[in-house]
Each structure stands twice: as structure tokens, then as C-alpha cells.
Amino acid sequence: MIEGQTNVRSSRFGAGAIDGLGSELGRFLVTTMDLPWRLAQPRLGGQPAGVLFVENMKIETLDRQLAAAPECDTVLAIGGGQAIDLGKYIAWKRGLRLVSAPTILSVDAFVTPAAGVRHGHRVEYVGQTSPDPLVIDYDLIRTAPRELNIAGVGDLLSIHTACFDWELAAGASRSEFPFRPEDVSAARAILADTMAKADAIRSCSDDGLRAIVEGYMRVNTLCLPVGHYRVEEGSEHYLFYELEERLKRPFMHGWIVGLGVHLLSRLQENRHEEAVAFMDQVGLRYQPADLEIKRADLAGSLANLRQYVTGRPDLWHTVIHERTITPAWIDQALAGLKF
Ligand SMILES: [Zn+2]
Structure with a gap:
């Protein structure tokens, strides 16, 4: 399908691709926001070890959330660019598997390796991650405007x-x-x-x-x-x-x-x-x-x-x-x- 090296280690495309995903991930942590979590949670199956909601993308906030996050094997990022970036940041810092499930395609955060974090008033891109898998659930994405x-x-x-x-x-x-x-x-x-x-x-x-x-x-x-x-x-x-x-x-x-x-x-x-x-x-x-x-x-x-x-x-x-x-x-x- 796509020739050459992408940043996506594996992918799962399809309407309903997120259904039951939670039962396959072992001990997992979710990064998300209110609305995407409400939409995805009933379909996900499995119980996350914790759910971190995006507060803002300031480095101090991310480090506080990182320190408070429970032990887990996988980070499952569900949502738009900020929820994905929070997931990338935690997966990178802790060396964990990352699963990305975008609920909107407005930015390309779900296929890029680095996370956008705010230092003062400039955004910097830090870290190195690859989704495994990238989950593209068309039905979930179509819930976005x-x-x-x-x-x-x-x-x-x-x-x-x-x-x-x-x-x-x-x-x-x-x-x-x-x-x-x-x-x-x-x-x-x-x-x-x-x-x-x-x-x-x-x-x-x-x-x-x-x-x-x-x-x-x-x-x-x-x-x-x-x-x-x-x-x-x-x-x-x-x-x-x-x-x-x-x-x-x-x-x-x-x-x-x-x-x-x-x-x-x-x-x-x-x-x-x-x-x-x-x-x-x-x-x-x-x-x-x-x-x-x-x-x-x-x-x-x-x-x-x-x-x-x-x-x-x-x-x-x-x-x-x-x-x-x-x-x-x-x-x-x-x-x-x-x-
Ligand atoms: Zn751009």
C-alpha cells in the first residue's frame, strides 16, 4: 500500500476499528479529552489502569501528569492533536508502546514521531514515538465536525x-x-x-x-x-x-x-x-x-x-x-x- 518507511509501525483501518481494542492491550493508560473519551469508551472494552485528560500542553503540566500516571505497558491516545501529543510524551518518557486512535484528522500529530509541547510561548517538538498500531476508525472520526x-x-x-x-x-x-x-x-x-x-x-x-x-x-x-x-x-x-x-x-x-x-x-x-x-x-x-x-x-x-x-x-x-x-x-x- 505505502512504499517506503513511514512512522507507523502497524495500522488498523476500518469502520469500527476501535471496537474491543481495550481487551487486547494488557495494562494500559488512556490519554484523551472529555468528548472523544465519552464517544470511545463504550466501544473500547477493557478497563484502563488510568485516564489522563489534557489540561494544557505546557511542559510543567505534562511532567506533573507523567509523574502521577500509574504503571502500565501501553499508552492509548484517543482524540485530537493534544490528546495524541500527551500520549506520545508519556510513551516516549517511559519507553512504552503507543497506540494512537485519532478521533479527528485536523492535524497530523498521529503519524509524526515527536510531541508538541509548550515551553513559555513557543511550541517545541520533543521525543520519538511510532504508533503500534495506528487505529483509524472511520465511524469514530466521522463523529467530529x-x-x-x-x-x-x-x-x-x-x-x-x-x-x-x-x-x-x-x-x-x-x-x-x-x-x-x-x-x-x-x-x-x-x-x-x-x-x-x-x-x-x-x-x-x-x-x-x-x-x-x-x-x-x-x-x-x-x-x-x-x-x-x-x-x-x-x-x-x-x-x-x-x-x-x-x-x-x-x-x-x-x-x-x-x-x-x-x-x-x-x-x-x-x-x-x-x-x-x-x-x-x-x-x-x-x-x-x-x-x-x-x-x-x-x-x-x-x-x-x-x-x-x-x-x-x-x-x-x-x-x-x-x-x-x-x-x-x-x-x-x-x-x-x-x-
Ligand atoms: Zn502544518
Whole structure:
């Protein structure tokens, strides 16, 4: 099915895949949140040794929860990104088997090795885990709001702008990593396969949900061996980082990445209409109105973007370094968006 090394040691896909899982795990600890736990518990079978609910992702909180967690053999993470990250953190720190059962596909935490934890006001990625198995229960995932599952395509759509950025950086001899055209081609094939499933993703059918999960897993086959996510992270994410620091609040990840793809594909002059048509077809929300971003804030963010990325040496060379964003460009770009 998927060629190459993914971060997923084994997987179980199917409607009802979580049913009875609890009776197979020995002594297990659950990490979750209220709503996903209420949905999953009656179907799980077996009695966990303990249940840890996400409080927040601060490192101090995680370490307190880690110290208080009961002895067990397996950590079963059930929920969205934070519940999965809490499970990853505990499994990593204690050297335990991890079983991940996402109940929503809005972020790719369930297939990535590291856990996102908060140190002060920056998120850092720590640890190394692989789900064994990854449990994709389509029925459970469909209990999440449709638009939030559809948000999962954001980090696949970002291949569109990120690969362009990497090519641009390589062409300017400014790539931070050895440029790998074969990885760019492979990433574009993942995006093409995702785009071909637009209607299935829009309806959140089994086929559509599987397309998102497999897309994430295939991206990992490219990114984990080289140790960076250049094929799926570029200028579209940098706009999001600027907005996050500017407005000091979180956003639905896939939606804000969608807004980034909208604006940065335009700056790149990179098949902008095609990218927007796909977002509309698949039902990905990306409008500033959906994200509650005011026009003045977005205009300010775009005007500051060059300065922002040059002030952060950890960010890669992208179109933002290459093309100047003028006030006239901002006016034109924002005219096509809803506030
Ligand atoms: Zn992302």
C-alpha cells in the first residue's frame, strides 16, 4: 500500500476499528479529552489502569501528569492533536508502546514521531514515538465536525506552495538542505492523488478519510529520512507564524494554512486559481472571516512578512525573500477574500 518507511509501525483501518481494542492491550493508560473519551469508551472494552485528560500542553503540566500516571505497558491516545501529543510524551518518557486512535484528522500529530509541547510561548517538538498500531476508525472520526476533518487536507495542500519555495531557494543557491528533485516530484504526486479524491474528502467517506491519512503517511516517507519537512512547509506556514505572534491566539491549522496557500501561491504566481478551486471543491475553509482575522491585521501581517522571516534565522528561504510584497499587491490580493 505505502512504499517506503513511514512512522507507523502497524495500522488498523476500518469502520469500527476501535471496537474491543481495550481487551487486547494488557495494562494500559488512556490519554484523551472529555468528548472523544465519552464517544470511545463504550466501544473500547477493557478497563484502563488510568485516564489522563489534557489540561494544557505546557511542559510543567505534562511532567506533573507523567509523574502521577500509574504503571502500565501501553499508552492509548484517543482524540485530537493534544490528546495524541500527551500520549506520545508519556510513551516516549517511559519507553512504552503507543497506540494512537485519532478521533479527528485536523492535524497530523498521529503519524509524526515527536510531541508538541509548550515551553513559555513557543511550541517545541520533543521525543520519538511510532504508533503500534495506528487505529483509524472511520465511524469514530466521522463523529467530529466535517469541516474539521476536511481541515486535514491543509498540510497536504501546502505541498503546492512549499515545493515551489524549495525549488526557488535551490535556484537561488539558498536551499538549507541538499535539493532533492525526486522528493519534490514524489510530494507533488501525493498532492495530485489527494486532489483526485476531493469529492470523497468533501463528504468524509471512508475513502476520503483514508486519502488524508495515507497522504500524511506518504509525506513522512519523504521527510523522516531527510530530517526536514521542506516539501510541505514553506511560505504558507510562515504567514501563519506571523499571524499567530501578531494576534496571540491559536487557529484551526488546516484553515490558516489554506489562507496561506491562497495568498502565497498568488505571490509565487504558481497556479493560484487551481489551488483555490481545489480548496473550494473539497470544502476547506480558508477565508479570513472563518478564521476571524480582520482585514487590517492580515494586511499588516503581509506588509511585515519579509521583516518577520529575515528576523527568524530558523525559517527557510522562500518566495517571501524573493518577491517584495507591496501595498498595491496587498490590496489586490485581499480583494478576493471575505472578511
Ligand atoms: Zn502544518
